[in-house]
Amino acid sequence: MKIAVFGASxxxxxxxxxxxxxxxxxxxxxxxxxxxxxxxxRAVQGSANDAAVVKELAVDSDVLVAAIGxxxxxxxxxxxxxxxxxxxxxxxxxxxxxLVVGGAGSLVVNGNRVVDGPDFPAEYxxxxxxxxxxxxxxxxxxxxxxxxxxAFVIAPGERTGVFRLGQDEPVGDHISAEDYAVALINxxxxxxxxxxxxxxxx
Numbered sequence: 001m002k003i004a005v006f007g008a009s010x011x012x013x014x015x016x017x018x019x020x021x022x023x024x025x026x027x028x029x030x031x032x033x034x035x036x037x038x039x040x041x042r043a044v045q046g047s048a049n050d051a052a053v054v055k056e057l058a059v060d061s062d063v064l065v066a067a068i069g070x071x072x073x074x075x076x077x078x079x080x081x082x083x084x085x086x087x088x089x090x091x092x093x094x095x096x097x098x099l100v101v102g103g104a105g106s107l108v109v110n111g112n113r114v115v116d117g118p119d120f121p122a123e124y125x126x127x128x129x130x131x132x133x134x135x136x137x138x139x140x141x142x143x144x145x146x147x148x149x150x151a152f153v154i155a156p157g158e159r160t161g162v163f164r165l166g167q168d169e170p171v172g173d174h175i176s177a178e179d180y181a182v183a184l185i186n187x188x189x190x191x192x193x194x195x196x197x198x199x200x201x202x
Contacts, residue, residue, distance in 0.1 A: 013067030048083035058090035102149035106132040151201030172201020
């Protein structure tokens with residue numbers, strides 16, 4: 001398959017791109033700098049906020065992966081929401097799928113979003129509310145989308161290929177970025193969550 005990964009130099013995006021290449025897919029890695037990427041990834045300079053770049057890649061790809069997020073340290077979160085809207089618009093009317101890297105804050109425990117709980121860390125709240133809004137925008141759209149929300153802690157680690165999957169409720173408290181990439185590329189190869197969010201954890 002032909003896969004375009006936006007944010008391909010980040011912690012998650014670089015691992016998604018590397019996992020896809022290791023399975024024989026043709027991968028374009030989109031970064032603002034057009035800089036260094038995992039071996040075998042074709043570098044494309046641009047961003048998900050550039051409508052022309054997004055549209056061109058949507059036409060030329062089987063799957064767009066949005067491994068991007070709003071700034072945790074402030075900045076304009078509208079820029080992130082605009083980027084997601086750009087991606088939605090680009091795949092509309094095409095056979096191209098859109099896979100979005102989500103967050104744990106929008107997961108649900110006892111009927112309530114985690115981000116709305118009294119113990120949710122304040123430093124992550126703005127970011128989590130923004131990604132939660134992006135999930136609602138995807139749910140309201142008419143495109144073939146999937147969001148994968150990680151467990152509460154995601155960090156570089158081991159690629160085991162062994163984890164649990166869930167839908168809207170957490171199934172573990174942590175996951176390696178490597179295994180997150182495994183699950184996302186599994187979904188690319190064998191779609192099981194079209195038009196839905198799912199999650200994973202140990």
